[in-house]
Every structure is written in C-alpha cells, then in structure tokens.
Amino acid sequence: MRLTKYKHPQKDPFSRLLIAVQKRASDNETKKQSRGFEEIHFSYDLIFKIFLLLPAESLHRSSFVCKAWFNLINSSNFVEAHIRQSETVLIFPKSVTQTRPNTFYIESKLSLSIFSTTEPSRSHYLDFVGVQDGKLKEIESNVSGFKNILATCNGLVLATRKERRGLLVINPVTRKVLALPRGTILSYEESYGFVFSHLSKEYKVVHLFRDASRYIACEIMSLTTKSWWAVDGPNTEQFRSFLHKPVSANGSLHWLPDRDGCNCIVSMGIDDEKFDTRSLPISSSRNDRLVEIGGFLSFVTHVPGNTIEVWFLKECEGESWVKQHTIRGYRISDLVPACSLRCGRELFFILDNTDFVDQGRYFCAYDMETQEMREVEFEGLSLWGHRRAYLPHVITLASW
Numbered sequence: 001m002r003l004t005k006y007k008h009p010q011k012d013p014f015s016r017l018l019i020a021v022q023k024r025a026s027d028n029e030t031k032k033q034s035r036g037f038e039e040i041h042f043s044y045d046l047i048f049k050i051f052l053l054l055p056a057e058s059l060h061r062s063s064f065v066c067k068a069w070f071n072l073i074n075s076s077n078f079v080e081a082h083i084r085q086s087e088t089v090l091i092f093p094k095s096v097t098q099t100r101p102n103t104f105y106i107e108s109k110l111s112l113s114i115f116s117t118t119e120p121s122r123s124h125y126l127d128f129v130g131v132q133d134g135k136l137k138e139i140e141s142n143v144s145g146f147k148n149i150l151a152t153c154n155g156l157v158l159a160t161r162k163e164r165r166g167l168l169v170i171n172p173v174t175r176k177v178l179a180l181p182r183g184t185i186l187s188y189e190e191s192y193g194f195v196f197s198h199l200s201k202e203y204k205v206v207h208l209f210r211d212a213s214r215y216i217a218c219e220i221m222s223l224t225t226k227s228w229w230a231v232d233g234p235n236t237e238q239f240r241s242f243l244h245k246p247v248s249a250n251g252s253l254h255w256l257p258d259r260d261g262c263n264c265i266v267s268m269g270i271d272d273e274k275f276d277t278r279s280l281p282i283s284s285s286r287n288d289r290l291v292e293i294g295g296f297l298s299f300v301t302h303v304p305g306n307t308i309e310v311w312f313l314k315e316c317e318g319e320s321w322v323k324q325h326t327i328r329g330y331r332i333s334d335l336v337p338a339c340s341l342r343c344g345r346e347l348f349f350i351l352d353n354t355d356f357v358d359q360g361r362y363f364c365a366y367d368m369e370t371q372e373m374r375e376v377e378f379e380g381l382s383l384w385g386h387r388r389a390y391l392p393h394v395i396t397l398a399s400w
Contacts, residue, residue, distance in 0.1 A: 294344030
C-alpha cells in the first residue's frame with residue numbers, strides 16, 4: 001500500500017526565513033515595537049505569506065513577539081486567508097480516566113458556574129485526528145470541561161456546557177471562550193448548525209428541533225447579540241430524525257434526512273435564513289453523506305455494482321448536480337464518507353465494519369487526482385467507539 005509523504009510546513013525554506021525574522025525581532029524588540037516592520041528588512045506582503053505557511057499554534061505564540069506581528073496575525077484579512085488554506089482534521093471528544101497535565105478547564109475560564117469545577121474521575125478532552133508524514137495520528141489537547149461537541153465552523157467549536165444548561169463556543173488554540181444560552185425549547189430531537197455569514201460578518205448558531213406538537217421548528221442566534229430569534233422551519237415530513245450533522249457549503253446549511261430512499265436535501269440560506277429543498281441526483285442509502293469539498297457541497301452515494309459516486313452541487317445556469325468521480329471496488333458498501341483532506345484533493349472515509357476494525361483498520365482515503373483508494377495507517381489508541389463522533393475541523397485563530 002502506497003502512503004503519500006506529507007511535507008511539514010516548518011521544514012519549508014519560508015520557515016527558515018521566518019526563524020531569521022524571529023531572531024532579528026528578538027534582538028531588536030524595543031525598536032521593533034515602536035517602528036513595526038520598518039526595522040525588519042522584509043516586506044509586509046512577504047511576512048504575510050510566510051505566516052500563512054505556519055500552523056495556528058505557532059502563529060498564536062508569534063503574535064506576542066511584537067505589536068506589528070500581533071496586528072497582522074489577528075487582522076481579519078490574515079485570519080480569513082489562513083482559514084482558506086488550513087488543512088482539515090477530525091475533532092472528537094476523548095474520554096480519559098486520568099487528568100492530563102496543564103488541563104484547561106472551560107468552566108474555570110468562564111467563571112460563571114456556581115457548582116464545583118473539579119473534574120470527575122472521567123473527563124472529556126477535545127482531541128484531533130490529523131495527517132502527519134502520510135499517517136493518521138491522534139493529536140491530544142489539554143482542553144476539557146465540556147459535555148458534547150455539536151458543530152464546528154472555521155476553527156471554532158460549538159459544544160454544550162458541562163455544569164449548566166447552556167452552550168459555549170471555544171477556539172481550542174487561543175482558548176477564547178464564549179458562554180451562550182441553550183435553545184429556548186429543549187428537545188431530545190434536535191440538530192445544531194454553526195455557520196459564518198460573509199455578508200454580515202457574524203457567526204450564527206442554528207437550532208432545529210421537534211416541538212411538543214411534533215412540528216419541526218427553527219431558531220437562530222448570532223454570537224454578537226447572544227439572543228435567539230425564530231424563523232420559519234422546514235417541512236416536517238422531510239425528517240424522521242436528526243442523525244446526520246448538517247454541512248455548510250454553497251452559502252447554505254444542508255441536512256440529509258435520515259431515511260433510506262430519500263430523494264432530497266433540506267437547505268437553509270445562511271444570509272436570508274429561509275428553508276427550501278433540493279432534489280438529489282440519486283435517492284440516498286444508509287452510508288450516504290453530504291460532504292463539503294473545496295467549498296462545494298458534495299453528495300457521496302453508494303450505487304449498485306459496488307460503486308460510489310461523488311456528485312457536486314454547482315451553479316451552472318442555476319444550481320445542478322454534476323457527477324465528478326466514480327469509485328469502484330474495495331468493500332465500497334462499508335465506507336462512510338467523513339470529510340475532505342489536503343484542501344479538497346482527498347476524500348476521507350471511515351470503515352463501518354467490525355471485521356476491519358478488529359484488524360486495526362479504520363480509515364481509507366480516495367485521491368481525487370490519481371483516482372486511487374488507499375488504506376491509511378493510524379498511530380494511536382482504538383477510536384472505534386468514537387467513529388460516529390468525528391466532525392471536520394480546521395485549526396485556526398478565528399474569533400467572533
């Protein structure tokens with residue numbers, strides 16, 4: 001099995017140049033603070049491009065070197081550019097029995113809970129699965145103190161609070177946290193979406209739920225106002241349950257109803273907040289999913305003949321589905337689409353088959369350029385119990 005070697009950004013020539021910049025900045029900190037980039041003999045545009053190559057954790061540390069770097073790294077233009085080129089990972093709640101060193105407790109940061117913030121014997125941490133040197137590795141974090149992960153958007157995580165009935169948003173890199181009120185009507189049948197409006201430049205939480213009358217209702221909250229407002233919900237008959245997480249793409253939030261033979265998706269415009277339905281090119285089946293690939297909404301569907309088809313929703317004289325890829329062989333029926341990797345060049349699958357899992361085989365990736373499917377080696381503990389809790393995530397410096 002061929003494994004693609006991934007080049008780590010910090011081994012890039014640009015990164016060696018950055019080290020030189022950092023050394024000079026350290027030697028001339030006082031002057032640098034007063035004169036900004038004039039004391040560093042590199043242009044603003046060049047430093048901008050160098051910083052784009054660095055991971056968010058390095059950028060966060062570098063932002064404290066000087067005022068000029070802080071302003072650049074935290075500017076909206078840079079943050080948005082870094083989001084666009086950031087690699088996708090998978091985020092999931094990892095349950096552990098032993099507290100990790102230097103644990104960051106979210107409730108302690110909020111300082112709002114009237115209850116004890118002492119962690120119980122078992123804690124949830126925000127952990128990640130990412131590609132390093134062509135293999136998948138579990139990346140541990142020290143962020144704890146939440147209950148469930150509901151959604152992600154641009155590197156921000158929407159979760160339920162652990163000790164209160166409420167929501168929270170956190171950036172795991174910057175540790176910035178925001179407490180939010182829970183939906184006005186609590187329901188066991190509900191779905192949360194998390195989106196960014198490029199029109200209003202604000203983050204929104206979308207709460208879809210089944211009310212006491214069994215109708216599907218919807219309410220939306222802006223992180224700016226932290227208050228809910230009601231909007232007209234979708235057709236109640238479309239949903240049997242909210243098993244599948246919504247996917248944000250093409251300026252809308254999309255749900256694939258959880259029922260075999262479904263022939264449409266439910267969409268809500270991020271800006272106009274109106275619901276409508278879009279026909280699917282093929283009726284859905286059990287392991288079909290919606291996936292965002294390169295900014296487009298895709299429908300990854302299993303069809304007869306041990307085949308997977310990948311359809312993109314594109315605007316061509318109106319919106320239409322275009323078949324982009326056909327994948328054959330390799331126990332196709334057991335593959336569940338999870339996300340796209342390498343900036344949309346690979347489609348990532350989770351194996352939903354206990355026979356494979358018993359052999360330590362969890363993941364596959366389809367290279368959409370070479371049209372090759374490969375098993376992906378995984379280094380870490382067993383993740384079988386978390387297979388339905390994975391969410392696509394990008395590690396960024398996004399804020400609200």
